[in-house]
Amino acid sequence: MQLYERLLAIAEEQSVYVYEKPMSRRNKGLYADQVIWINKNLNTKQEKACILSEELGHYFTSSGNILDQSSISNRKQEYRARAWGYEQLIPLHRFVEAWQQDIEGRHAIAEYLEVTEDFLQHTIDHYQRKFGLYATYENYLIYFEPLNIIKM
Template sequence: MYEKLLSLADHFGLKVVEDTLPLRLKGLYADGVACINRKIPYVAKGCTLAEEIGHHHTSFGNILDKTSLSSRKQEQRARRYGHQILIPLNRFIDAGQARVEGRHDVAEWLGITEEFLQESIDYYQQKFGLYVVVEEHLIHFDPLYVTKASCWLGTHYMRFG
């Protein structure tokens, strides 16, 4: 996933560099350059780069001050953008159809961290409520499962655990 995101970043004119950052920082974005902490795991680099691409498209100015409402909103907007890049709703359907079960396995199958998966689920649940219908499938967020929308009242569903 990280390699695909590097290509996408290049397409958007975003320069990506890996460097050593304090461990609490996974990545930083400034002036068309995303710096990814080289010490974080490979899968986390993809999740971080997705968010930095989000900053490239949605952020402006210095947003390092986390006490600023504007900074927090821009951070949240960039994070949501990252969720939409890495896990568009149809990827939940793909995972369900592949019969991938359990959050750990779903995250691994998607090529993301479990933390990023949970943040994505939380984001989509906040946006749509408990479920959303996509491409004739019902994606239920809590608990996470996917079923054909035509039979969602029945018992046939793919549960992720």
């Protein structure tokens, strides 16, 4: 099962309804009242998966109307939803799996993980803010800049 379909299954388990509908280019996805709308005009399943992960993040982490991003509280909720998506789609062990498969280069890693390169970079940035220069997973060091895995 591909990533997008796995996320749709999570939504269904939570009784969150997901609809694809044409939206303006600037809107890629929206969440409100247990309904997620994904822009039908997105180019790839990978991009749809990345957007769906963030919208599911809103379901799991946000409350109220947070459309007004001038509010610090709303911006924090927006980041929490994105962080949920980053960590759900690319937990640390997935970096190690890609390394174990000898997958190199951001494009190839993103393809292996079924995400966009932009989402991969945002995830790396998130983990770097969370952990610093590197994180450990089991007996591996995961360096974030440049992205590198070292077995200890």
